[in-house]
Amino acid sequence: MTAIAEIFSQGEEVVCGQIVDSNAAWLSQQLNELGFTVKRHTAVGDRLADLAGLIEEIAGRADCCICTGGLGPTSDDLTAEAVAIASGETLKLDEVALRHIEAYFENRLRPMPAINRKQAYFPAGALRIDNPTGTAPGFALRIQRCWFVFLPGVPSEMKAMFAAVREQLLSRFTLRPARLVTLRSIGIGESAIQQCLESLVFPDGVRLGFRAAVDEVQTKLLFPAGFPQSELQICVQQAAGLIGDYVFAIDGLEDGQGGDLLAVIDRGMSVKNYSLAVMETASGGLLAAKCRGRDWLASVSIAKDAVGAARQLAVEPDSAGDLAAAAERLACRLMRLQNVDFALVQLFQGSQDDYRHKDKRIVLYNCLQTGGSAVHAQHSLSGGAHTKQNQAALLSLDLLRRTLQNPCL
Amino acid sequence: MTAIAEIFSQGEEVVCGQIVDSNAAWLSQQLNELGFTVKRHTAVGDRLADLAGLIEEIAGRADCCICTGGLGPTSDDLTAEAVAIASGETLKLDEVALRHIEAYFENRLRPMPAINRKQAYFPAGALRIDNPTGTAPGFALRIQRCWFVFLPGVPSEMKAMFAAVREQLLSRFTLRPARLVTLRSIGIGESAIQQCLESLVFPDGVRLGFRAAVDEVQTKLLFPAGFPQSELQICVQQAAGLIGDYVFAIDGLEDGQGGDLLAVIDRGMSVKNYSLAVMETASGGLLAAKCRGRDWLASVSIAKDAVGAARQLAVEPDSAGDLAAAAERLACRLMRLQNVDFALVQLFQGSQDDYRHKDKRIVLYNCLQTGGSAVHAQHSLSGGAHTKQNQAALLSLDLLRRTLQNPCL
Numbered sequence: 067m068t069a070i071a072e073i074f075s076q077g078e079e080v081v082c083g084q085i086v087d088s089n090a091a092w093l094s095q096q097l098n099e100l101g102f103t104v105k106r107h108t109a110v111g112d113r114l115a116d117l118a119g120l121i122e123e124i125a126g127r128a129d130c131c132i133c134t135g136g137l138g139p140t141s142d143d144l145t146a147e148a149v150a151i152a153s154g155e156t157l158k159l160d161e162v163a164l165r166h167i168e169a170y171f172e173n174r175l176r177p178m179p180a181i182n183r184k185q186a187y188f189p190a191g192a193l194r195i196d197n198p199t200g201t202a203p204g205f206a207l208r209i210q211r212c213w214f215v216f217l218p219g220v221p222s223e224m225k226a227m228f229a230a231v232r233e234q235l236l237s238r239f240t241l242r243p244a245r246l247v248t249l250r251s252i253g254i255g256e257s258a259i260q261q262c263l264e265s266l267v268f269p270d271g272v273r274l275g276f277r278a279a280v281d282e283v284q285t286k287l288l289f290p291a292g293f294p295q296s297e298l299q300i301c302v303q304q305a306a307g308l309i310g311d312y313v314f315a316i317d318g319l320e321d322g323q324g325g326d327l328l329a330v331i332d333r334g335m336s337v338k339n340y341s342l343a344v345m346e347t348a349s350g351g352l353l354a355a356k357c358r359g360r361d362w363l364a365s366v367s368i369a370k371d372a373v374g375a376a377r378q379l380a381v382e383p384d385s386a387g388d389l390a391a392a393a394e395r396l397a398c399r400l401m402r403l404q405n406v407d408f409a410l411v412q413l414f415q416g417s418q419d420d421y422r423h424k425d426k427r428i429v430l431y432n433c434l435q436t437g438g439s440a441v442h443a444q445h446s447l448s449g450g451a452h453t454k455q456n457q458a459a460l461l462s463l464d465l466l467r468r469t470l471q472n473p474c475l
Numbered sequence: 476m477t478a479i480a481e482i483f484s485q486g487e488e489v490v491c492g493q494i495v496d497s498n499a500a501w502l503s504q505q506l507n508e509l510g511f512t513v514k515r516h517t518a519v520g521d522r523l524a525d526l527a528g529l530i531e532e533i534a535g536r537a538d539c540c541i542c543t544g545g546l547g548p549t550s551d552d553l554t555a556e557a558v559a560i561a562s563g564e565t566l567k568l569d570e571v572a573l574r575h576i577e578a579y580f581e582n583r584l585r586p587m588p589a590i591n592r593k594q595a596y597f598p599a600g601a602l603r604i605d606n607p608t609g610t611a612p613g614f615a616l617r618i619q620r621c622w623f624v625f626l627p628g629v630p631s632e633m634k635a636m637f638a639a640v641r642e643q644l645l646s647r648f649t650l651r652p653a654r655l656v657t658l659r660s661i662g663i664g665e666s667a668i669q670q671c672l673e674s675l676v677f678p679d680g681v682r683l684g685f686r687a688a689v690d691e692v693q694t695k696l697l698f699p700a701g702f703p704q705s706e707l708q709i710c711v712q713q714a715a716g717l718i719g720d721y722v723f724a725i726d727g728l729e730d731g732q733g734g735d736l737l738a739v740i741d742r743g744m745s746v747k748n749y750s751l752a753v754m755e756t757a758s759g760g761l762l763a764a765k766c767r768g769r770d771w772l773a774s775v776s777i778a779k780d781a782v783g784a785a786r787q788l789a790v791e792p793d794s795a796g797d798l799a800a801a802a803e804r805l806a807c808r809l810m811r812l813q814n815v816d817f818a819l820v821q822l823f824q825g826s827q828d829d830y831r832h833k834d835k836r837i838v839l840y841n842c843l844q845t846g847g848s849a850v851h852a853q854h855s856l857s858g859g860a861h862t863k864q865n866q867a868a869l870l871s872l873d874l875l876r877r878t879l880q881n882p883c884l
Contacts, residue, residue, distance in 0.1 A: 075516075079684075080500075080516070081503060081513050081514065081515065081516060082503055082504070082507050082513060082684075083499070083500035083501060083502065083503025083504035083505075083507065083513070084500075084504075084684040084685070084686065084695075085500065085686075086495060086496070086497045086499075086500040087495070087496065087499070087500070087516075088495045090492070090495075090496070090518070091489075091492040091493075091494065091495040091496070092492060093492065094490060094491055094492025095491070095492035095493070096492075097492075098491050098492065104490050104491060104492070104520075105490065105519065105520065105522075105525060106490065106517060106518065106519050106525070106529075107484075107489070107490060107496070107516070107517065107518040107519075108515065108516065108517050108518075109499070109515065109516040109517075110514065110515050110516075111513075111514065113514075116514065116515075256547065256548075256549060257547070257548045257549065257588045257590055257591055257610075258588060260548070260549045260550070260588075260590060261588050261589075261590065274550075274551075275487050275488070275521075275551060276547075276549060276551070277488050277493060277494070278629065286493075349764070349767075350763055350764050350766075350767030350768070351760035351761065351762070351763025351764035351767065351775060351777070352760065352761070352764035352767075353760070354759055354760025354763075354764075354777050355758070355759050355760035355761035355763075355764050355864065355868075357759075357760075358758075358759030358760065358761075358860070358864055359759070359827055359830060359831065359860065366760060366777050368760070368763050368775050368777070418768055421768060422768065424607075424608060425582065427582070427583070446583065446584060448582065448583055449608070450608070450631075451767070451768065453631075455764065455767055
C-alpha cells in the first residue's frame, strides 16, 4: 500500500483564475518522486467554512496533504483559523515564530506592522516550519489519519521550505519511490502509438500513460518500486521497437540518451563537428529560433516560398513544380555556397490562405544534403497557422535527427 | 444569489504534476466574467472510481461544473464512463459525433484508428459539443442540481469550444456578466504596474487583477454588471495614463484598438503600406517567426552577433564597441539594400555564456530607421535563454509598435 497524498491550494486569486496554480504541479512531482500516490488537487477561496470543510474531508481520506496559501497577515488569510476548527485545537502563540517575524522586519530596518503578529499563532501541538525567506512560518500536524503540512503560497518561499518538509516526510512515512521511463516521439499521434502497442502485454504493476505536448508525444511507463532492472530494459526496448523510429529519445534510463529533440541533435552534430546550413520557408524563422546559440548552425536563410528561396540562392526558380526536386537542387547549391557538411532546405506547397486556415492543408517538402546523398521527407500539415509553423520547424529538424541516428551516415 | 461553479480537471499528468493546469485558471476567468461564483477547483487522475465519486460530490453542491480532460481515445480516458456511472445513464453512440471524427481523419488523409470510435459515445440524453479542431467532441448534461460541461484537455481545443459553451450557459442561467477591460503592456513588470496604480482609487465593486503572460503583462479591470459606461471610460483612461506608453493595446472597449502586439503592428503598417527589413541577432529567428506570413515583412536576416551582422550586410565591422552607433549604421545600410520604409537592427552585448545563464544579463540594442530619423531603444535582459530570446524578439517589435503609434511619424 502506497501512502495517499493530496494537494490543497488556498486563495481567491487561484480559484478566480487570476493566477495559474503552479505550486500544485511542483508539489505533486516532489511527492511522486518520494513514492506517494497523489490522488487529488483542490483549490478553494478565502471562505472559512469552505476551508474548514475541505480540511475535514481530506483528513478522512488521505495520509498526507500539503497545503499552500492563506498564511499571510491580512484578514483574508484564514488557514490557521480553519485548521483550528477542523482539528478542534485552539490557536496558541509560538514565541519562536514571533521572534523570527520580528527579526525579519528588524533586518530590513522596518517596524513590524501589528497585523503580522497573527502569523505566529498555530493550532496547539503543531510543528513549526521555519521560513528562511519571508514572514510567514509554516506548520504541520496530524488530523484524523492525515499529516497536514501548511506552507505559504509564494512559490520561492514554499520551495525553500520544502527541503525541511521532505526530511520530515521521509522519517514519518515508509516510502518506495516508483521509476518513470518516457519514450519521446515526433510525427506520430497518441492514438497511433496506442495501436502500435496493442500487442504488448505489460508486466503487472507497470502503468502506461500518454502526454501530447506541443513539440512531441510522450509515452510514459511507470514501473513500481523494486521492479527488476533487466525486465525494465526489455519492456522499454519492446515498446520503443513497436513505435519505431518516431522515437527520438528515451528519458529515465540513465544511459545519457534522453533529452529533447535539440539535445539529441546536439549530440549527433558534435560527433564529427558537423556544420549545417538551412533555408526555411514554412517555419519562417522558427527553426532558426529553436536552434539559437548552436555552434553547428552555420547559416540560416528565410524565404516566403520556393521562388523566394531560389532568388536568395541566386538560381533559376523551378518551373516544373516538382518541389522535392527543387528542394534537392537548392540544398546542393546551399551546401556549396556555405561550405558545410549538411544543407537542409524546406519548401511547401499551398497558398497563404491554405496556411492560415485551420481546416486546410499544406504539403511540406524537406531535403537534407549530406554530401554523399540527399534524404527527403514529405508531410501533410493541418491545423492553425501556429501549429503548421511549429510542425514545419519540428519535422525539418526531425529529418536531421533521423539522418544523424542512421548508422549508415 | 449568484450561481456556484466549480472546475474539474482530469488526468494523471495534472495530478502527478507533469503539467501545470492552466485550463482551470482560464475557465475560472471566463466563468467569473459571465457572473458565476467559482468556489472550487479539483483535479484527479485516471481512476474510474475517483472520477465517478468526484462527479457525484460536485453534482450535490454546485450549479455548474466545467470539466476538462479524459475525452481522448485511449484506455486511460475514462470521463464518459465515469459520467455514466454517476448519472445512471448508459453510453450511446452519437452518429453525428462519429461522422465528425471520421471527417477529421479523412481531411488528414489518414485512416481512422478503431479506438477513436470510442470518442463518439456519450451518456444518453447528453448535449453534444462539436470540436472544430480535434477528434474529441465534448458533451453536457445535468446531474442532480449541477449542469456539467465536459471538454477536452488540450487548451487550444478547449478554448475553441468554449465559445459555444458560453452561449449555452447564458441561455441556461440568469447571469449578470461583469465587464472586463484588459490593459496589455510590454516592457514593465507586474509590481511596477502596481506601484504606478497606487495613487488611483477604484470605484466600489471594480476589481483589479494582473496576469503575467509569456509575451505581455495584462492589467485587468473587472467592472460589475451595470457599471456606467462614462465612468468606466474615465477609470480605464486614468489607469492607462498612469502605466504610460508600455500599454500597447486595451481590450474590451469595443473601439477596435485591442489585440496582441502583432495585431497592433499590423494596423500601423497597413496605414501607408509600410515595408520592413529586419536584422536579428539576440532573438535568432524568433522575431521573423512571430511575423510569419506578414506582407509588410520584406526581408529578415539572422546573424550570431554584431560582427556576423556586419559581414552579412557587407560593411566593415564596428571596432569602437559602440553598439547603438553600430546598429544605426547597419540599419541605414539595410534600408538602402532592401529599399524599404523601415529597417530594424537588433544587436546585443554579452557572451553566449551570459545569454544562457539565467542569473546573467545581456544588453539589447535596437535601432529602427524610418527614413527621416533613427529611433533607439536599449534594454537589459535577464532570465534563461528562452526568456532572453523571447524578450529580445518582443522588445524589438515593441520599438516598431511605439514608432508606429507615435503621432509624429
